[in-house]
Amino acid sequence: MRNFITTSIPYVNDSPHIGHIYEFIIADIFARYKRLKGEEVFFQSGTDENGIKMVKSAEEKGRNVKEYVDEKYTEFYALKEKFNLSFDKFIRTTSEEHKLGVYKFWDLCKNDIYTGYYKGYYCISCESYYEESEAPDFICPIHKKKLEKFEEKNYFFKLTKYLDEVKKLIEEDKIKIYPIEKKIEILNILREGKIKDLSISRDAQRSKGWGIPVKNDNSQVIYVWFDALLNYLTGLGFGSDDESLFEKFWNKGIVYHFIGKDIVKFHAIYWPAMLLSAKIKVPENIIVHYHITIEGEKMSKTLGNVISPQDFLNKYPYEAVRFYLAHQPIFSDWDFSWNHFNEVYEGILKKDLANLILRIFGILKKAHFTEIDLDKNYLQEEIVNILKSFENEFKKFEFNSAYNKSLELVRKLNQLIDYKKIWESKDIEDFSTLVNGLLTILQIYEPLLPETINKIKEKLESKDNKFINKKITFSPFYR
Template identity: 35%
Template sequence: MSATAFISTTIPYVNARPHLGHALEYVQADAFARHAMSQKDVFFLSGSDENSLKNVLAAEREGVSTRELVDRNVRYFEKLLEAMSIGVSDFIRTSVSPDHIAGATEIWRRMDARGDIYTKDYEGLYCVGCEQFYSPAELVDGKCPEHFTVPELVSERNHFFRLSRYGDRLLEELESGRLKVYPESRLNEVTSFIRSGLEDISISRSVERARGWGIPVPDSDGQVMYVWIDALTNYVNALGWTRESDEYKRFWVDADKRTHVVGKGVLRFHAVYWPAMLLSAGMPLPTEVMVHGYITTGGQKLSKSLGNAIDPMDLVDRYGQDALRYFLLADFSPFGDGDFSEERLVTRYNTDLANALGNLLSRVTAMTVRYRGGVVPPSGPLGAPEEALGEQALASTREADAAMERYDHREALARIWDLVRRANAYVDERAPWHLARAAEQGDAQAAQDLDTVLHHTYRVLQRLGVLLRPFVPQAAERMLQALNENPGIQDADLALDPAGRSVEKAPPLFPKLELA
């Protein structure tokens, strides 16, 4: 049986267009999925959270139906996925997917059958932006710590989940490593929260407060599921688990990894509430939760409600997907917050892609055409420079792979760029233009050395094309095509001798950018 993995983004509310923070999570998860694909069959899931009160209230403000609003806005998210080359296996819509509605309902029934759901009157402080109740101690100056708004006092009779039953079992999963949380600081945050004592949580709301929108609670008049209970079940519902589908068995039950990529603001839901729900329902837990920080501007989190959202589609239109993907993965910490700057985006692209990588590809292919008629020559005997270049290629491959296993895309790209720098330095040190001149004057050793340089720089470019596919897939494909290489080349193919391969001078794959 082949190895399998499941990777998901969170499913965002669709009360407005996506902002740059959504693009960050999409690109991160896509890079992790593409990296895993080199060794496993991967199911990569994203979608839209359409049953939230935020969507209902946004529709009311616009004077349109909730259905009209979500149908319109979800298309903006789908267009962003396409524009950023996010290669999802499925995109689940929680208000229309039959599998989702059936799955959420059945998980509720299983939790109820376990005796984990009961009804009581409740009063609490509710932030619509977070779709979350807060205790007074969790507020900052009486305001939501995420949206800086004063929560509303809500009083109603709701269904509750006995989360308090699952503290010890959750700690066992986390401390055993069966459920991993990256980075360690977030794991510590989760375990501290559990040790402080878990309280039961409200998992429904009245139809009146939900304005009639949402998935009905089974066998209960006048209640719909609380959005987070509904939304979290999407991860298994998309696999059609209630239909006993092969996909659910392959990519959830039997998967080597079940990974959620989430923002730090929803850590509690994914590392506490969701695993507890699965324990209650008797279903396998995720194996890993990768927690990223926020993109900020002026030190403040990007947010539609705060009015400082940055439109990623605008950035793609002005700078291209290669520039934006590379910047988000190479410049931003995978785990911490980072301030956005267009100036830094342009500088990073020009320095790394246009100058370092683009220049390497351009001059190696141009010299192969000029000195060897566009045919990759066989290698002569290896000297110390070639040995050092080969060692760097293997080290960069090994270290980048290890970094991605830790979900550290920035470290992975830094190690790949060690090879880019080493290759450029190798070309400068070996000076093939001087070797060509000497060869023209009859120096047989220089001619052989020139062959060696062109051969091994070509091989480095092959390797770089493979290494960069998870991060800038379109650019990597164009790069491999410029080498007359199959874009589907695998690691094992890199051992094959490329001598005799025909190449042409590569067009400028990374034109210099100007700040728009």
């Protein structure tokens, strides 16, 4: 099985925050899970660097646009190493490779592109026009900012031509949207019949020339969403001299897009329609995570409550951050607080999981067995059932639920050690059960805590279904 796994690409108009690292980490966990299953994976992210928003942000800070964008790109790319993210590609939409792919795609859609005049209200923050009926108070419904009125000549894409086909693909689950509430939401939008053709360019003068120029028309730059969505193809080499990755992972693979709930319409309506026009396969899966509030408040610079990835690293090891974020609900809004983070860190990661691993290695170090037969496991059925429950939740992208179910095994093994006083035992079945439980926990938590689990696994040895007790020492991953 071939899997193409992507995150949305964040705008680089500002520094990374908790929402960005959350999406990166849950997608990374899924990519690592698939690799551990022996499946081929290409995992991609990147930065969205075009659009009027970039120009405005740089101007507000008195900066050169390119220098500002380069600086912010560096901040986002640095998260790869800081949080051990296994990206195979991190694309920039200002790169030449991306531009070539965008032009090829534009040509494939040329029969569905025409010129016209757009008159409406524009939100720079979400780079979208709004009809008066959509924002009667002239305030962006997402960003709560005043809309700007524009009238200009643009290129348009015949979006309406493909809406029925997009609706059918979603209804038949050929494009699966998770959770089902978001599928229903998109189908309702499509059934309302209010969607119009999409303006896919912007006046170059208004955009200060920042963006990808429309082919053979320097008076226009390509609309940032039309160009940004194409990163999913250009990152695989689409439009280059070597399209082998595009052929392997897009055309012959299964696509998984991880995105936030505020950009579902772009991914579930605009994107499939664009692909249908270009006669390219549509994505099979769109996984929509919800939003994070900070101690009951919306994250805001004005409130001074923005949490950056570095804020976490200043207080905790990066694997603690991965652990915490994976244990939060993906398909509902959730609230972050430092108190809650510390409760999960101290109570679950340290007290339950890390302490169990320490206890098991401590018991094995004192055991007189040099080999432990793994077939003598009296919790086999329970371990299998817990693993099955974990797998079922994981396949539904309910990562928090999956890991909460795996904690049943952690607690069960801790209880078993206490109840049977295994540190005093000379019964091989006790040790077989303990080691089987340990190996299952390592299997479950490797996508989440890859560095620590790999360090442990490197020290372990099994042969002919026997665990070789090398009496190793485990160094905890917390400080």
